[in-house]
Amino acid sequence: MIEIDRKQDELLAIRCQLGEPAAFDALIARWHEPLWNYLRRLTGDDDAAAEAVQDVWLRILRGIPRLREGSRLRAWIFGIARRVAMDRLRAKYSQPPLVSAAELDLAGTEEPDDLAEDIALMHEELRRLPVPEREVLVLFYLEELTMTEIAEVVGIPSGTVKSRLFRARKALRDQLVLKGVKR
């Protein structure tokens, strides 16, 4: 199945490199939502994610002629998204924070009482994780990239991805347990 996915990715990349407009439509239809979810979780802000996702698509269009191996399309796309998100996060953290301590405290006192609330809480806690841990969790569990692809996106060895994923899972579990989630 992974082999077929890779071949489909490569075919789509080649059709884009040839300049076929329908291929770009198909590429956007396939990857826009995963990119949006990734950027939204990484930036933690819908407005920033909306700006970032358009920037990512323009960079994809401008960079696709230089993509040598079409089978690496998904890692290449998420690599671009990561660079855009990191640039925005760097800019954001160089400015004073806009969220007050009171608001953060209020958000932290919610008590989940059903599955939907647990999921909402998990997303909230995911957002509180440091960016390096958050992004490996998102790429592995939500975007279903392999360890090798994550290593390529993040620019670290596969072994480091594995240990970071372990650390991230543990941190998220600890945070959820602190909030009273037992599942």
Add this chain to the structure above:
Amino acid sequence: MNDSNLPAVSVAEVQRLISGELSLRARLGYVTLLLFALAMTAVVASLWLTEPRLPARTQIAFAVMVGIGLSWTTYATWVLTRRRVLLAGHQVIAARMAVAFTTIFVLGSLALGLWSAVGRPAYAAAAFAGVMLVVAVAMLVSSRRRFDDLMHRRRALERELSHQA
């Protein structure tokens, strides 16, 4: 963040953005600008280099015009490599345009040299145009090869995927 998982920017909006960016007309406009800027620079440089005993102010005027031509050349090259990038199909069209344009430029310059009183500047322009023609032919060969390689790989993948389906 709002609770909806739907992207704030829809697929259709991004498709519209990208299809605007993909405009072939805009790309070919920049290819034409590049070719005209190069031709203008070559003509002015030919006059400047071959006319003996030019007054200083004429030399300054030629230098400014060459500078303007080179600026437009740089700008069009930047747009075509960084903003409105040429995809494989566009590269073949652009290279064909360049070959046609530079061939006319070479022949026109030679005709001026042979059948008018322009003389040496026309031959110098023909020499510049000849170099441009060689570069244009090399670009056509390389872009055609790249296009054929991609088409070959595309057909192979389509065959493999239809067997696996």
